[in-house]
Amino acid sequence: MRIETDxxxxxxxxxxxxxxxxRVFRYKRGDRGPRYETFDVPVEARTTVLDAMRWIQLHVDPxxxxxxxxxxxSCGTCGVRVDGREVLMCVTPVEDLGREITVEPVANLxxxxxxxxxxxxxxxxxxxxxxxxxESELLPGxxxxxxxxxxxxxxxxxxCGLCLSxxxxxxxxxxxxxxxxxxAAERIVEERRGADLAALLAWADEPDGVWRCHAIFECTxxxxxxxxxxxxxxxxxxxxxxGHAPMEEAR
Amino acid sequence: xxxxDDADLPWLAERERPxxxxxxxxxxxxxxWFDPRGRxxxxxxxxxxxxxxxxxxxxxxxxxxxxxxxxxxxxAWGDFLRLATTGAFLGLDVLLLFxxxxxxxxxxxxxxxxSGVVPERQRALFWAFTVVGVxxxxxxxxxxxxxx
Amino acid sequence: xxxxxxxxxxxxxxMVAHHFVVEEVGGLRTYRQVLDYIASPVMFTLESAFxxxxxxxxxxxxxNVLLDLGAGPRARRRIDAAMWILGILTVGYGxxxxxxxxxxx
Ligand code: HEM
Ligand code: SF4
Ligand code: FES
Numbered sequence: 018m019r020i021e022t023d024x025x026x027x028x029x030x031x032x033x034x035x036x037x038x039x040r041v042f043r044y045k046r047g048d049r050g051p052r053y054e055t056f057d058v059p060v061e062a063r064t065t066v067l068d069a070m071r072w073i074q075l076h077v078d079p080x081x082x083x084x085x086x087x088x089x090x091s092c093g094t095c096g097v098r099v100d101g102r103e104v105l106m107c108v109t110p111v112e113d114l115g116r117e118i119t120v121e122p123v124a125n126l127x128x129x130x131x132x133x134x135x136x137x138x139x140x141x142x143x144x145x146x147x148x149x150x151x152e153s154e155l156l157p158g159x160x161x162x163x164x165x166x167x168x169x170x171x172x173x174x175x176x177c178g179l180c181l182s183x184x185x186x187x188x189x190x191x192x193x194x195x196x197x198x199x200x201a202a203e204r205i206v207e208e209r210r211g212a213d214l215a216a217l218l219a220w221a222d223e224p225d226g227v228w229r230c231h232a233i234f235e236c237t238x239x240x241x242x243x244x245x246x247x248x249x250x251x252x253x254x255x256x257x258x259x260g261h262a263p264m265e266e267a268r
Numbered sequence: 269x270x271x272x273d274d275a276d277l278p279w280l281a282e283r284e285r286p287x288x289x290x291x292x293x294x295x296x297x298x299x300x301w302f303d304p305r306g307r308x309x310x311x312x313x314x315x316x317x318x319x320x321x322x323x324x325x326x327x328x329x330x331x332x333x334x335x336x337x338x339x340x341x342x343x344a345w346g347d348f349l350r351l352a353t354t355g356a357f358l359g360l361d362v363l364l365l366f367x368x369x370x371x372x373x374x375x376x377x378x379x380x381x382x383s384g385v386v387p388e389r390q391r392a393l394f395w396a397f398t399v400v401g402v403x404x405x406x407x408x409x410x411x412x413x414x415x416x
Numbered sequence: 417x418x419x420x421x422x423x424x425x426x427x428x429x430x431m432v433a434h435h436f437v438v439e440e441v442g443g444l445r446t447y448r449q450v451l452d453y454i455a456s457p458v459m460f461t462l463e464s465a466f467x468x469x470x471x472x473x474x475x476x477x478x479x480n481v482l483l484d485l486g487a488g489p490r491a492r493r494r495i496d497a498a499m500w501i502l503g504i505l506t507v508g509y510g511x512x513x514x515x516x517x518x519x520x521x
Contacts, residue, residue: 044288051288098290124290185311190486224483224492231484232378233314251381318481325474332510338450338517345450375427 035060037111039069041081042121044128051128053119054078060111066120067095067106070132082131090241093175096123096182097132103179103239123182125191139178142198144220173244174201180236180246186229193229194221196236196246203249206256218257227254313394317374320367327364369401426476430469454518467510475499475506 036057044051056077058069070083085095088107095106098121100114111118126134180196181187187195202221206214221227230250237247337344351357377394454460479499487495 042290121290127289185314186484190484192486192488229484231314232381233311234309235311321474321477322481325478328470328474329506332506332513335513339513379427 037069037114038117039073040117040119041070041073041132042119042128043081043131045080045130055117062112064111065107066097066099066104066109066111066114066118069111069118070106070120082129082133084133091175093177093242096177096179096241097121098123098182103183105177105179105241108241123178125181125184125187126178134178136176136178139176139181139195139197142181142194143201144198144217173242174204175242177241179239179241180244183235183239185233185235186231190225190229192225194223194226196230196240196250197244199227199230199253200244200246200249203253206253218253221253222257227257230254309394313374313377317371317378320371323367324371327367373398373401426469426473430466430473451517451520454514460514460518463514464511467514468507471503471506471510475503 037060039056039058040053041056042051043054056073058064058072060069067083067085067088070081074081074083083095083097083106085107086092087094090105090108093105096103097106098104099106099109100119101121103123106120120132122128122132122134126136126138129135174197176197178197180200184193184196187193199221202217205217227250230247232247232251234247237245240246334348337348374394454463476499479495482495483492
């Protein structure tokens with residue numbers, strides 16, 4: 018099979034399609050345990066891991082379950098681990114990877130099926146009493162367009178769960194609140210918008226909160242959205258250490 | 269005094285659902301701390317910090333044990349000194365010095381970064397402290413082995 | 417509870433203490449030398465302070481490693497108790513050691 022390529026935009030990507038071998042993590046409810054299945058997938062210069070997974074769905078196994086939506090790194094649904102590193106499938110070119118590519122769901126969250134994890138265990142880590150997606154404030158007299166009741170403020174975090182997957186402490190301690198939630202808390206401290214700061218800081222100032230972090234910075238490296246969770250955790254700690262909030266020292 | 273109880277950790281309940289949870293490490297979960305695959309500088313520093321820390325704790329108790337020999341008088345101590353100045357033992361001393369230096373310097377780095385003083389510069393600090401550490405280790409090794 | 421901060425502060429103190437000790441060492445070798453060294457009130461105090469801080473730091477460190485394994489509130493209380501006991505034993509024995517040695521000088 019030969020796939021026509023657009024000569025203008027794919028200079029350097031010449032010749033017949035090559036194939037790459039994908040080792041994909043498979044698990045369905047009721048299975049004894051997970052297994053890995055291999056697929057040989059034809060790839061081109063700009064094929065992404067997401068393209069490859071969809072190719073498998075279309076041509077080999079429609080039951081391969083994945084999550085994705087936007088295809089341009091803004092929805093955060095397509096987070097997986099490729100060769101052990103946390104990435105968004107939609108912006109990870111196959112080109113840069115090896116001959117055999119291992120694709121697994123993110124770590125430290127329960128797998129529902131194949132590459133899909135149960136994100137409830139991720140969202141449940143956010144403190145309920147501090148809503149993290151906020152409405153925008155409008156200038157006096159400003160109006161929203163027809164049909165749009167209000168804008169919701171965009172925050173950097175795309176809730177992909179990659180940071181939690183990358184964290185070696187989250188790997189051993191399920192009680193740890195994790196990078197994303199702590200980073201979100203720091204974001205609120207930065208711009209509080211009526212939040213109850215003392216309560217929020219008390220929430221963060223817990224053995225399972227900022228103090229469980231060991232400044233390893235894997236979360237910052239994993240984050241595709243430049244949230245830099247580790248730096249934010251450190252900043253929170255600094256605030257707590259300097260007594261910007263009720264310190265609860267010795268038990 | 270608010271201590272978190274499991275009831276307050278809703279994601280733990282989610283964890284009870286069927287479905288495997290992928291972890292790093294080979295087999296045993298704590299090995300995730302020391303699993304270098306696909307990890308960056310920070311993990312390496314953390315893993316080595318933890319290993320040297322546990323090594324130092326072991327040494328602390330060894331040290332206390334050895335010092336007990338002092339209680340048994342001059343002869344026991346002299347015997348120990350002869351053993352302690354053999355080549356292999358001095359090698360262990362250099363290892364100890366490495367452990368102390370790495371753990372101590374990394375500790376200072378973690379303190380600076382971890383208390384929010386310089387939350388952004390952890391990598392630069394790591395390499396700066398590495399230079400200091402290597403110099404100190406070399407000087408120390410020369411003194412130990414060279415009978416200083 | 418933890419606090420990681422206390423650990424950090426302690427580590428700093430310990431650093432300072434440690435530095436003093438290292439400065440003063442300059443070739444502790446024989447039995448006599450060690451006894452004379454520990455008998456000096458300054459060094460005695462320093463060594464004792466050192467003992468307490470190192471032990472505290474080391475045990476908090478071990479506690480931290482254990483907590484990273486995901487200890488719940490109950491396990492945490494047990495670990496705390498174990499660390500306290502071990503700490504008191506360690507410091508107790510250490511003090512006995514320096515004390516005895518100093519009195520022999
Ligand atoms: C020389 C000065 C020292 C400094 C500045 C220092 C600093 C630190 C710091 C900042 C940590 C926290 C690391 C983290 O949160 O990941 C730590 C952990 C630890 N330290 Fe030290 N330390 C020193 C000496 C020692 C000694 C002599 C011992 C053993 C007797 C020791 C045992 C430990 C242990 C067991 C841990 C826990 C390890 C971990 O959490 O991974 N430290 N140290
Ligand atoms: S902080 Fe970054 S890595 Fe973590 S969930 Fe948000 S976008 Fe993903
Ligand atoms: S599909 Fe939206 S981030 Fe990848």
